[in-house]
Amino acid sequence: MRREAIEELKSIVGDEWVVSAREAIEGYLYDETPMPIRPEACDDVVVVKPGSAEEISKILRLANKYLVPVFPRGGGTGLAGACIPTISGIILSLERMNKIIVDVDNLMAEAEAGATLKDLIEAADRAGLSFPLHPGDEGAQIGGLIACNAGGARAIKTGIMRNCVKGIEVVLPTGEIVRLGGKVLKNNVGYDLMHLIIGSEGTLGVITKAWIRLQPKDVASATIIIPFEEREQALGMVPRIFREGIVPLAIEYVERNLVEMVAKSLGLKWPCTSAEYQLIVILSETSEDALLGTLERLLNLCEKSGALEPVVAETRKEQDEILKIRSEIYSTLKPNMVDILDATVPPARLIDLIETVNELERKHGVYMPVYGHAGDGNLHVHLMKWNGWTKERYDELRSIIYARALELGGTITGEHGIGYVRRKYVEMVLDRKSIELMRAIKRIFDPNNILNPDKVLP
Numbered sequence: 001m002r003r004e005a006i007e008e009l010k011s012i013v014g015d016e017w018v019v020s021a022r023e024a025i026e027g028y029l030y031d032e033t034p035m036p037i038r039p040e041a042c043d044d045v046v047v048v049k050p051g052s053a054e055e056i057s058k059i060l061r062l063a064n065k066y067l068v069p070v071f072p073r074g075g076g077t078g079l080a081g082a083c084i085p086t087i088s089g090i091i092l093s094l095e096r097m098n099k100i101i102v103d104v105d106n107l108m109a110e111a112e113a114g115a116t117l118k119d120l121i122e123a124a125d126r127a128g129l130s131f132p133l134h135p136g137d138e139g140a141q142i143g144g145l146i147a148c149n150a151g152g153a154r155a156i157k158t159g160i161m162r163n164c165v166k167g168i169e170v171v172l173p174t175g176e177i178v179r180l181g182g183k184v185l186k187n188n189v190g191y192d193l194m195h196l197i198i199g200s201e202g203t204l205g206v207i208t209k210a211w212i213r214l215q216p217k218d219v220a221s222a223t224i225i226i227p228f229e230e231r232e233q234a235l236g237m238v239p240r241i242f243r244e245g246i247v248p249l250a251i252e253y254v255e256r257n258l259v260e261m262v263a264k265s266l267g268l269k270w271p272c273t274s275a276e277y278q279l280i281v282i283l284s285e286t287s288e289d290a291l292l293g294t295l296e297r298l299l300n301l302c303e304k305s306g307a308l309e310p311v312v313a314e315t316r317k318e319q320d321e322i323l324k325i326r327s328e329i330y331s332t333l334k335p336n337m338v339d340i341l342d343a344t345v346p347p348a349r350l351i352d353l354i355e356t357v358n359e360l361e362r363k364h365g366v367y368m369p370v371y372g373h374a375g376d377g378n379l380h381v382h383l384m385k386w387n388g389w390t391k392e393r394y395d396e397l398r399s400i401i402y403a404r405a406l407e408l409g410g411t412i413t414g415e416h417g418i419g420y421v422r423r424k425y426v427e428m429v430l431d432r433k434s435i436e437l438m439r440a441i442k443r444i445f446d447p448n449n450i451l452n453p454d455k456v457l458p
C-alpha cells in the first residue's frame with residue numbers, strides 16, 4: 001500500500017480507524033470458509049473502519065484514484081471466501097455503523113450495515129416485533145446478509161433476505177451514494193437496482209443502510225421432531241405439510257447418527273432416538289390456540305404419512321437445545337471438513353440428490369454427511385477429509401454433485417454464494433450471454449474494477 005494513500009485514508013476517517021499493525025489485522029483476513037479450500041489472504045492490507053456513508057464515498061473515490069482494491073467486510077461468517085483480501089488493498093469494515101431504529105407503525109427496521117443479526121433480532125424483540133429469519137451465525141452483519149442474500153432454516157414463512165429487504169442505501173464503487181427503495185412495500189419505478197445489489201457479494205456497491213420488514217411477534221411455538229424408517233417417507237412428508245396448508249417457520253431434514261454425534265460433542269442428548277431419518281418442524285403462531293390447532297393437524301398428518309412417534313418440544317429450553325444441536329453441525333464437522341456445499345433443487349427432488357451423494361459414498365468409501373433446509377430444497381453436503389485424497393479428487397466429487405443438482409432442475413448454491421471458491425463452477429450454471437451481461441454490469445458499476453475485484457464472476 002502506498003504511504004500517501006494510507007495518509008489520505010487517515011485524513012478521511014481519523015488515525016485510529018486505519019489499522020495496519022499485523023496483530024490487529026489478523027482477525028480481518030479470513031472468514032469461516034473451511035481451511036482446505038479458502039484462498040490465501042494477502043497481508044499487505046490496511047483495515048479501514050468508516051463511520052458514515054460519506055466517509056465510504058471518499059474512500060472509494062480515493063481507491064479509484066490510486067487503483068487500490070477495496071474488500072467490504074461484514075461479520076466474516078461467509079463460507080465462500082467472499083470477503084477475503086486476495087490481493088493488496090483496503091479491508092472496509094462496517095463494524096462502527098451499527099445503529100438500528102425500529103418504526104413500529106410500519107413494521108420496519110432501519111438498520112445500518114454493521115449491525116449484526118443478533119442486534120436486529122434483539123431490536124425487533126424490544127419493539128414488540130420479530131425478525132424471524134436465522135441464517136446460522138448471529139455474528140453476521142446486515143450488510144453481509146444482504147450482500148449474500150442469506151437464507152437459513154427459518155425462511156419458509158417469510159422468505160430469504162431478498163424478501164425482507166425493502167430498501168437500501170448503497171455507496172457505488174465510483175463513490176456516489178444512492179438510495180434504492182425504502183419503507184414502501186410496493187415500488188415499480190424502473191429497473192430494480194436494489195435486487196441487483198442484493199446477492200452481489202460486495203462487488204457492485206457497499207451497502208450502508210437497509211430498511212427491513214419485521215413481523216408481528218409469535219407468542220406460541222413448538223418444535224417437533226418426526227422420525228421415519230425410510231428417507232423417502234421423511235422427504236415425502238414435506239410437500240404434504242405444505243398441501244395441508246401448514247406454514248411452519250422451518251422444516252429441516254437431519255439424520256440421527258449425525259445429530260446424535262453433534263449432541264454428544266456438546267454434552268447434550270438428541271431427544272428422538274426411534275429412527276434414522278428425521279424432520280425438524282418449527283411451528284410458530286400468534287396465539288396458543290392457533291398453535292394447538294396447527295399442531296393437531298400436523299400430528300394427524302404424521303400418522304397418515306407413516307411416521308413413528310413424533311417428539312414435541314414445547315418448553316423454550318427443549319426447543320433451544322434442539323436448535324443448538326442443529327446449528328452446531330457445521331462447527332462440529334469443520335475440523336475434518338474440506339468443503340460445505342449448499343446445492344439447491346426443487347424441494348420434491350431433494351431425495352434424488354441425497355441418493356446421488358449416498359451412491360458416491362458407497363463407490364469411493366468416503367463419508368459425506370448431509371442435512372438440509374428441506375422446506376426449500378437446500379441441501380448441505382459435507383466433503384470430509386479422507387486419507388490420501390487430493391484436491392483434484394474432491395473437485396471431481398464436487399462437480400458430480402453440482403452436475404446432478406443441475407440435472408434435477410436445481411443450482412449449485414442456494415445461500416452461501418459464489419465468493420472466491422466457486423467461481424470456476426459458474427460456467428456450469430450460466431450460459432455465455434448471461435455471464436457477458438453480468439461482466440458488462442460490473443464494468444458499468446465499477447469501471448476500474450476496484451470493489452472486491454476477484455469475486456463472483458469467473
Ligand SMILES: Cc1cc2nc3c(=O)[nH]c(=O)nc-3n(C[C@H](O)[C@H](O)[C@H](O)COP(=O)(O)OP(=O)(O)OC[C@H]3O[C@@H](n4cnc5c(N)ncnc54)[C@H](O)[C@@H]3O)c2cc1C
Pocket residue numbers: 031032071072073074075076077078079082083094113134135136137139140141142143144145146147148149150151152153201202203205206207208327330331415416452455
Ligand atoms: C455456523 C454458520 C452457519 C451459517 N448458516 C447459514 C445459513 O443457514 N444460511 C445462509 O445463507 N448462510 C449461512 N452462513 C453463512 C454466512 O453467515 C452468511 O453468508 C452471511 O450472510 C455472511 O454475512 P457476514 O456479515 O458475515 O459477511 P462477510 O463474511 O463478512 O462477507 C460476505 C460477503 O458480503 C460482502 N459484504 C459484507 N458486508 C457488506 C456491505 N456492507 N456491503 C457490501 N458487501 C458486503 C463481503 O464483501 C463478502 O462478499 C453460515 C455461516 C456459519 C459460520
